[in-house]
Amino acid sequence: MHIIAIRPEPTGGNTLARFDIQLTPDIRMFGMKLVKTPRGHRVYPPNTSMNNVATFAPAFAESMIRAALAALAGENRDRSTAA
Template sequence: MKILNIRRPKAPGAEARFDIALTDQIRLFGLSLTKNADGAWRTYAPRNSGVRVASFHPALADLITRAAVAALEGEAHDRD
């Protein structure tokens, strides 16, 4: 798993937007990283016509979120 790029959006609503390579064969673009009121981070798939284009098992969502937070905080972008 590798964060390809991460950026802070100009508009409110997300702490960051990012692209990720889950494997060499699967890449996802435009994911949203948010921070809840309790301080917990969460990742959301992008929407198309108001509908989410993907969903993640909680264990995978946690791995994706931890990788994105690490990238946002300037740590390594690769996660196994």
């Protein structure tokens, strides 16, 4: 998995960034949200007006959090424009 793009959010809120991620060679998700909470960092999938479009097992979510935090810090950021 790797971060395709990451967009830091303006400071002042709990949302640190929004990002796009390639989970497998066949699956990409766009519009993920990285949030800092009192219980640690969390990732949230995009949602429709009523429901999340995906859920993740805790260990898988943790790997996405680590990847997003590394990308936010400027590590391993894929700067390509390929979709």
